[in-house]
Amino acid sequence: MKFDTVIIGGGLSGLVSGISLQKAGRSTAIVSAGQNAMHFFSGSFESLTEAPERLMEIFSESGVNVHYSKGVRLMPLGTFKESSLSLEDISIFPDPAFARKVMVVNLAGYHDFFSSFIAEGLEKTGIGCRVCTIRLPELEHLRKSPSEMRSVQIARVMDRIWEKVMQEIRLMLKDEDAIVLPQVFGLQDITVPARIREVIPAKVVFTGTLPPSVPGLRTQMQLKRYYETLGGTFLMGDEVVDAHCHDGSVHSVETRNLGRHYLEADNFILATGGFFSKGLAATPQEVYETVFNLDVEYSEDRNAWYDPDFSKDQPYLDFGVKTDEALHPMRDSVTFKNLYAIGSILGSTRKEFGTASGGAILSAFHAVDKILSGK
Numbered sequence: 001m002k003f004d005t006v007i008i009g010g011g012l013s014g015l016v017s018g019i020s021l022q023k024a025g026r027s028t029a030i031v032s033a034g035q036n037a038m039h040f041f042s043g044s045f046e047s048l049t050e051a052p053e054r055l056m057e058i059f060s061e062s063g064v065n066v067h068y069s070k071g072v073r074l075m076p077l078g079t080f081k082e083s084s085l086s087l088e089d090i091s092i093f094p095d096p097a098f099a100r101k102v103m104v105v106n107l108a109g110y111h112d113f114f115s116s117f118i119a120e121g122l123e124k125t126g127i128g129c130r131v132c133t134i135r136l137p138e139l140e141h142l143r144k145s146p147s148e149m150r151s152v153q154i155a156r157v158m159d160r161i162w163e164k165v166m167q168e169i170r171l172m173l174k175d176e177d178a179i180v181l182p183q184v185f186g187l188q189d190i191t192v193p194a195r196i197r198e199v200i201p202a203k204v205v206f207t208g209t210l211p212p213s214v215p216g217l218r219t220q221m222q223l224k225r226y227y228e229t230l231g232g233t234f235l236m237g238d239e240v241v242d243a244h245c246h247d248g249s250v251h252s253v254e255t256r257n258l259g260r261h262y263l264e265a266d267n268f269i270l271a272t273g274g275f276f277s278k279g280l281a282a283t284p285q286e287v288y289e290t291v292f293n294l295d296v297e298y299s300e301d302r303n304a305w306y307d308p309d310f311s312k313d314q315p316y317l318d319f320g321v322k323t324d325e326a327l328h329p330m331r332d333s334v335t336f337k338n339l340y341a342i343g344s345i346l347g348s349t350r351k352e353f354g355t356a357s358g359g360a361i362l363s364a365f366h367a368v369d370k371i372l373s374g375k
């Protein structure tokens with residue numbers, strides 16, 4: 001099978017590059033092994049305080065609604081973080097004292113939402129807090145097994161019964177001017193969070209739960225659907241297991257499911273993520289890239305890989321493949337002319353693109369521009 005570009009990895013960077021290339025009239029395939037960082041997404045595209053026009057265009061065409069204003073957002077443990085470009089569901093406040101009194105609502109039997117931490121955090125900012133639990137018969141079948149009582153299973157039910165749930169919440173409201181709810185609304189029906197805000201006579205703040213992330217999964221589904229609408233081929237649940245390279249160029253890649261029906265292309269994009277998604281891996285002696293065995297930038301001193309203080313930023317997260325200006329990676333110092341590395345596989349090696357999802361998006365655009373200009 002022959003494409004203009006084959007993209008290895010279907011996370012945010014893979015999808016943004018695939019969509020951009022399809023929009024430019026190129027034929028692409030994305031090979032996606034499985035879970036990616038979007039399944040853990042907070043709802044905020046960190047390191048982006050504003051969005052490039054082309055990103056806003058992709059979001060708008062995919063149905064992903066975003067907003068940005070300067071301020072802070074409430075985190076799952078009741079702390080606040082500076083705002084970045086965020087999904088519409090995520091509230092951004094000018095400062096942490098966003099209300100006078102708040103009702104934090106949890107669901108009976110749901111342990112992946114930390115209502116008491118949130119209440120404690122809000123009280124520290126001087127906001128009065130009350131934690132309420134709501135028992136829903138529609139969730140009883142999930143409660144029988146704790147492994148079923150997870151955000152996505154709950155969200156599937158909530159899409160159907162959210163109006164009834166909001167009626168109950170309205171009756172529970174006393175003099176609170178805001179409520180905090182877990183992000184378990186709007187998985188399939190993206191209009192639900194906005195409609196909840198319309199029917200509750202107080203400010204509504206949706207806050208993160210333990211993974212999987214409902215807004216992250218929804219965003220991933222929207223982008224994937226749009227990519228396929230544009231004619232892209234998304235090979236879900238498949239994995240690139242080998243690459244055939246010659247003279248500094250990649251000729252084709254082999255996937256687990258397609259076997260000897262190799263995927264050939266003029267260009268290849270490596271968007272396999274960092275350690276979390278197995279784009280990078282480590283032995284006690286070395287850090288390596290898992291598909292092409294590319295050169296990786298990391299410290300030879302193993303003790304410098306991590307900070308013993310668990311709460312600090314961990315140095316190993318900065319490790320990434322070495323690339324030239326055009327994002328061509330290299331193996332044994334020989335540059336691959338038709339391969340581009342984007343997203344979190346770069347670690348912090350290319351600071352000019354920023355970090356986190358902001359870096360994933362901007363590096364994807366950079367590689368796309370290079371491909372389209374033939375560089």
Ligand SMILES: Cc1cc2nc3c(=O)[nH]c(=O)nc-3n(C[C@H](O)[C@H](O)[C@H](O)COP(=O)(O)OP(=O)(O)OC[C@H]3O[C@@H](n4cnc5c(N)ncnc54)[C@H](O)[C@@H]3O)c2cc1C
Pocket residue numbers: 008009010011012013014031032033034035036037038040041042043044045046047238239240241271272273274276277278279291342343344345356357358360
């Ligand atoms: C747990 C977690 C939570 C995060 N939350 C946020 C957040 O809230 N906000 C934010 O801005 N940033 C967040 N980040 C940073 C994140 O790295 C970026 O936001 C961005 O989503 C990374 O996208 P990516 O496409 O580079 O990689 P990933 O999302 O990691 O996607 C890589 C994909 O490649 C696939 N893959 C790997 N090897 C192969 C192979 N051989 N063949 C085929 N497919 C393969 C993986 O299965 C995976 O699907 C988070 C990171 C992690 C790890």
